[in-house]
Amino acid sequence: MRTTPAVRFVGGATGRWRVERSIAVRGSPLAPVACLAHVETEGSAALDGATWVLHGVRSNERYVTRDEKTRLLAPQQGLGRSQATSAALIPMSKTKAWWELSQDERRAIMEERSHHIGIGSRYLPAIARRLFHGRDLGAEFDFLTWFEFAPADTPRFDDLLGALRATEEWTYVEREVELRLTQR
């Protein structure tokens, strides 16, 4: 029995989301596609003739403390809000050096020095997000982060990305692609 639900994001000619922009922020790009489908919410039709498929799994939290979890959950509104017709998918992998760090070292870089969780929480509830893990699956990217927001909150989302990319944690990013999406 699978307890951590799997996801597939499919790039190709069909899907609920139109790809407005695809940027290789670091490392090699993904092949250009017109549309993105999320198989688990839209069905598997897009898998036929897909240009690429990205795999991930929604797993347990790896860094968040109970206090942070409580603070994050309070203002959260979840995915699928009707006004959230803009989205982004950020596939990302971290360096070997990151993965060889111990848990306390990764936590210290991520939160005590880079304030990753704190930064994300400042943009709640406007920017909803969900993290998927790919590394243990042997997937192309270590992480897939999915974001949803109202078009009017696009400048806030740009701010969020800028803040995260200015951190010490981000120096451990080996590859990052940014896909900006709007609902078709």
Next chain:
Amino acid sequence: MRTTPAVRFVGGATGRWRVERSIAVRGSPLAPVACLAHVETEGSAALDGATWVLHGVRSNERYVTRDEKTRLLAPQQGLGRSQATSAALIPMSKTKAWWELSQDERRAIMEERSHHIGIGSRYLPAIARRLFHGRDLGAEFDFLTWFEFAPADTPRFDDLLGALRATEEWTYVEREVELRLTQR
């Protein structure tokens, strides 16, 4: 490119390890088998006619601090020692309640209160161990732990298991099977 190496342990009629004993410590047992093969070190022949196959992946560490890592690595001798002709495989899953805890709560139960890492380190270098993760793969067990030791160290291994099962952490175990093995 897969960065976290996958493993498959195969129960059946062939393989390097003879199954001396298979006990369902908690939850349902595994079907009885005569032998166990570790595909990644022995080749895939045992997959034909396997009774069961257990999947896991060697991933990054989730709890160990830098200090603990240093202390664990110093006395470690690794797997495959010629005198280590006894082994054990412990497939195990934890409860939903465990996985819903935050990282700091799991760490507190595991080490500050249950001394899991400290207990394991007391048995080094005699008992070599390696942990594999199965949960995010959708595998049958959340964890597979592999142990190797000299036959003369069997009582010490029994001690180690007893100590781990007496902890608060172990109350979160939903299913555990213990396979005791000797090299054929």
